[in-house]
Amino acid sequence: MLIYHYDPETGLYRGAGMADADPMELELARKAVHDPLAAAAHAAYASAYDEAIAAFAAAPRTTLDELAQAEQDLDAAIGQAMQIRDAALADATAAAGRVQPEHWLIPANSTLEPPPAFGFDEEAVFDEGAWTVRPAATDDDDPDGEPDEALLAHAVRTDRTRRIARVRWLVDRHRDELALGITTTLTPEDYRSVLEHIQALRDVPDQARFPRSISWPELDESLTTTG
Numbered sequence: 001m002l003i004y005h006y007d008p009e010t011g012l013y014r015g016a017g018m019a020d021a022d023p024m025e026l027e028l029a030r031k032a033v034h035d036p037l038a039a040a041a042h043a044a045y046a047s048a049y050d051e052a053i054a055a056f057a058a059a060p061r062t063t064l065d066e067l068a069q070a071e072q073d074l075d076a077a078i079g080q081a082m083q084i085r086d087a088a089l090a091d092a093t094a095a096a097g098r099v100q101p102e103h104w105l106i107p108a109n110s111t112l113e114p115p116p117a118f119g120f121d122e123e124a125v126f127d128e129g130a131w132t133v134r135p136a137a138t139d140d141d142d143p144d145g146e147p148d149e150a151l152l153a154h155a156v157r158t159d160r161t162r163r164i165a166r167v168r169w170l171v172d173r174h175r176d177e178l179a180l181g182i183t184t185t186l187t188p189e190d191y192r193s194v195l196e197h198i199q200a201l202r203d204v205p206d207q208a209r210f211p212r213s214i215s216w217p218e219l220d221e222s223l224t225t226t227g
Contacts, residue, residue, distance in 0.1 A: 002165055003110045006126040013115050013124035013131075015158050016165035021101030034096035041088035048081035097180055120155050120211070153211040156204065164201050167219060170194045170226075185226050194223060 005014040052074055059070040106112065115124035115131045123136040136151065174191050177184045186194070200217035207215060 001104050001112070002114070003104075003106060003112060004114055004126075005107075005110050008109045011125040011127045013126065013158065015161040016114075017110075018165070018168070019104040019106055019110075022103040022105055025103040026099070026101045029102070030096040030099045033099055034092045037092035037095060038089055041085050041092065044088070045081050045085035048084070049078060052077035052081065094180060120152055120159075123155070149211065153205070156211040156214055160201050160204050163216070164198055167194060167197065167224060170223065171198070186223065190223055194219065 001019045002016055003019045004016050006012060007014055055077065056070050056074040059066070059073065061067040061070050111126060113126075113129075113131065115126070116133055118124050118133045121136050122133050125132050125134060136155065170186065171191075171194060174184055174186050174194075184191070197217055197219040204210065204214060204216070207213075
């Protein structure tokens, strides 16, 4: 979940980041999904095991061949029951892993409310629970009234951080889907496009006219509407 940081004293916007999920809440939510499925898997295995033992006890065992066959049938039945149990336990783990957090840890001097768009000569300020945009402070000693180079570079980097944060979830989702072994929402080609876009944003300070004039990389909007 995206959060937006501001200076504790001035309220000035300091960039975007990702909130951490509440680990206790997430663990309990995943446990609530996993444990009933795991219990059902173990119960099914116990029932199949009892049936295999009963079948072994009822099987004819008057000769060595009959005894060997009965033992072979017992081993096969128990082995099959174990395979079914292990597959069900794996499904339970995967189902728990797909549970998404509902509660997040929001640090101090952060908010879930995104700031409005603002230009390089403006700044966003969070005050009394709301964002406002105002002209950015300039160097009074500059006869041309141009924004200070360092302030302008900071504003561009802040905007770059916000742009990266807006698409970073695509990368996180793709990696989670790969880890879970499920079909990915993005194709490998689309995923590479997202990575290349993020790298291009990281390279913005290398542009020749940085920070006075920026050519912002663009990402196909259809990729941000998937899922």
